[in-house]
Amino acid sequence: MRAPLHPRQSERLAHLRKLGILDTRTEQQFDEVVDLAARICEVPICLISLVDENRQWFKARVGLDVAQTDLDRSICSHVILQGDLVEISDTTQDLRTADNPLVTGADHIRFYAGVPLISDDGLPVGTLCVLDTRPRSLTELQRSTLRVLGAQLMRQFELRLALHQAEVLRGEIDHRVKNSLQTVLSVVRMYKSRVDNAVATEALAAVERRIDAVAMLHQELYQTSQSNRVALQPYLERVASLLEASAPSNVRLDITVCRAQILPSVAANIGMIISEFTANAIKHAFPDGRRGTVTVTVEQSDETAGLLVHCRDDGIGSANPAEESEVTRLGQRLMQAAAIQIGAEFSLMAQSDGYHLNMQVPLKDAPSAELAAE
Incomplete structure (x- = not known):
């Protein structure tokens, strides 16, 4: 029956x-x-x-x-x-x-x-x-x-x-975050195009770079299976691609990043520091069409299980101290503030062969295995 x-x-x-x-x-x-x-x-x-x-x-x-x-x-x-x-x-x-x-x-x-x-x-x-x-x-x-x-x-x-529903929700959040970031970015660009003050323009440009970096960080988080960690190498390479696109033909960007999974907040601040250093170098280190390279390396520290960040340009450096303007100091303050947020040891020096930035980033809450090559 x-x-x-x-x-x-x-x-x-x-x-x-x-x-x-x-x-x-x-x-x-x-x-x-x-x-x-x-x-x-x-x-x-x-x-x-x-x-x-x-x-x-x-x-x-x-x-x-x-x-x-x-x-x-x-x-x-x-x-x-x-x-x-x-x-x-x-x-x-x-x-x-x-x-x-x-x-x-x-x-x-x-x-x-x-x-x-x-x-x-x-x-x-x-x-x-x-x-x-x-x-x-x-x-x-x-x-x-x-x-x-x-x-x-x-x-x-x-x-x-439950996993399917979480993925659908995550996709919806991703869509909304992208739209919100694009809206904010449009407003910043609009104001930047209308501002006639060099310091204000540079400040808005820094905000614009920060929003771009956050958008890329969000994209990297969305694509990774570890929602509390971000893959540093592809994230910083995305940031570098934006900076390289804004550079004149006489300036080249060379970036090498180790494979590491780190907290999003740490990745965001490292990205911001690299972005500010590179943007300042592109704008001030190579006047009159001088050819040069901005070099960035991020590597694992065997001694501290942290990260070592090195940025340098082969531009005019200390040869033109008059270039130390309020605009330049603004970028330096932004980098210092970002370093403080992640507890990093930070130094920035103008030498005869260009600017040099060295930073040691502690990763106390991340096991050393997360820094190993994938």
């Missing part, structure tokens, strides 16, 4: 579809469950059966060739009406199964036991079931095994749903 509809059928079907499991590809972790259950229960057939509106579909199966059947052949649709394991020792003697085509036909099913897969809201979506071609009974250990495996399966389904 065909099972009656579940009393919460519409909710049950909605949750089943929400799980996103139906008609997905085979997966090893589920195949292993049915194989294990079949072995422990000593039966030839085991199924993870999801009871849809007009069919039952098998997420994983062993001992059965078909991927789904209609509900007229479904014993599992009876089981989802119960709150616990259902065991039918002889299917020919039970009203629910005696006329089932699986029992009366060539499949010759004579034994069935299944545990419903029930959500936290009490909505059954299917079963983990075992079948045999001869009447029999399960041992208490076998029944307990089915219950435990069934509960674990449902947790797997719910976890997949």
Whole structure:
């Protein structure tokens, strides 16, 4: 006989579809469950059966060739009406199964036991079931095994749903953050285009670079699997690409960064310091079309398990002290403030062969393994 509809059928079907499991590809972790259950229960057939509106579909199966059947052949649709394991020792003697085509036909099913897969809201979506071609009974250990495996399966389904929902939410947040940053950046650029004061223009340019760096940091965080760490190398290379694009043809940027996973706040301040140094060098170190290079290296410190940051340009340096203006001092103060925020030892010197910046960044809360090459 065909099972009656579940009393919460519409909710049950909605949750089943929400799980996103139906008609997905085979997966090893589920195949292993049915194989294990079949072995422990000593039966030839085991199924993870999801009871849809007009069919039952098998997420994983062993001992059965078909991927789904209609509900007229479904014993599992009876089981989802119960709150616990259902065991039918002889299917020919039970009203629910005696006329089932699986029992009366060539499949010759004579034994069935299944545990419903029930959500936290009490909505059954299917079963983990075992079948045999001869009447029999399960041992208490076998029944307990089915219950435990069934509960674990449902947790797997719910976890997949939670991860999917988190990814959707993350994507929405990413979209909104990008839009907000673009709006702020547009306002800054508008004001910068209208300001006639050199210090104000430089300050707005620094704000613009900071927003660009934050946008890239956000993008790197969104792409990484470690949401509390950012990959320093690709992040700083993205920052460098923006700076290089703004540089005149006579200035080249050479950047080398070790592979490290660090806190976003630390990465942001390192990015800001490198950005300010490079921007100042591009603007002031190479007057009158003088050719030169801004070199940036970030490497691991073996002694402190921190990072060593070196920036230098081969420009005019101390050869033109008059260039030490309020605009230049603004950039230096920004770099010093960023270094203080991350507890870094910082020095910036003008020498005859250009400006040199050295910084030692502690990473006390990051294990040294996170600095190893990927």
